[in-house]
Amino acid sequence: MTDDRVIVKCLVWDLDNTLWRGTLAEGDDVVVPEAVRRVITELDARGVLQSVASKNDHDLAWARLERLGLAEYFVLPRIGWGPKSASVKDIADRLNFAESTIAFVDDQPTERAEVAFHLPAVRCYPAEQAADLAGLPEFSPPVITEDSARRRGMYQAGFRRDAEREGFTGPDEDFLRTLDLRMSVVRATERELARAAELTLRTSQMNATGVPYDDAALRGLMADPAHEVLVVSMSDRFGPHGAVGIVLLRRTPDVWHLKLLATSCRVVAFGAGTTLLNWIVDRAARAGAHLAADFRPTDRNRMMDIAYRFAGFDDDACGCLTALGPSAEGVLRLHLLPEPRPVSPVVALDAVDLAAVAVTRG
Secondary structure, rough: OOOOOOOOOEEEOOOOOEEOOHHHHHHHOOOHHHHHHHHHHHHHOOOOOEEEEOOOOOHHHHHHHOOOOOHHHEOOOOOOOOHHHHHHHHHHHHHOOOOHOOOOOOHHHHHHHHHHHHOOOEEEEEEHHHHHHHHHHHHHHOOOOOOOHHHHHHHHHHHHHHHHOOOOOOOHHHHHHOOOOOEEEEOOOHHHHHHHHHHHHHOOEEEOOOOOOOOOHHHHHHOOOOOOEEEEEEEEOOEEEEEEEEEEEEEOOOEEEEEEEEEEEEHHHHHHHHHHHHHHHHHHHHHOEEEEEEOOOOOOOHHHHHHHHHHEOOOOOOHHHHHHHHOOOOOOOEEOOOOOOHHHHHHHHEEEHHHHOOOOOO
């Protein structure tokens, strides 16, 4: 059963009589309809990744995609003779995407049925619908940012980074030092507003509450001097990772309330979440404030729970929490009495000064 409210993060294309007209193995001079080409370029601009699952000779099919000027649009193509459900699952696993965020388009009912049977959360579409996919709500992210158009490039850079990591001999920390990792934490402005809203929608595994914040909600928090809306970006020698995290923080002199922390799964392996939490804990300690963090368990964010616990948050019912009022239904409120700590041995951090704005009581 699929959830129509979930936005598609990756569309997987069949080739023969779907992406192009004709069957390559039969010697057809295959042609890509202009309407399909427009869908490919439009989804790419929206930040929807695209891949291929096709029963074809890999070298022949990929060479044809290159001749057609389309190969660059596809990440992790799976072209061979195995079951398409296995190809689609492998793509989802490599991208670290939930299967509910994957879509598959194919001209053969049997292929769609095979994928649907093994991967019931994946949306399946007939080839006749291919030219209209960009008009469907599940392919229309509510927020499109400057990072959207370069999302494919960031993932492709990530695959090159992963390949280099596999060939590296030595401890992980030594490899991370070679990357020249840099993190930036800035207060959200009009420019960052759309990126902040997108992060609350797209992140799931490293999302403390899973609650999305739209433009209006974020504007309200930005206008409140007691609240911080912080956008986190990263880069390394392979290029920018783009916006990879958001922090929603309410500060009072006695307790800092971490309402939301979310980071992209793309940067988990680089210690992004740990770096961010260490920085917040260190800053709160220097301000003499306790820390409270909201956490709402979902079927995807177990990693976020582990990150909070590893950082030192627990279920201690400290009296400071009463000043925050009741938590929302299903939300746990974790507590930490912070002490100064180093932020990261491998990430260079350029962060806003949280002492630069006065905080209010109550």
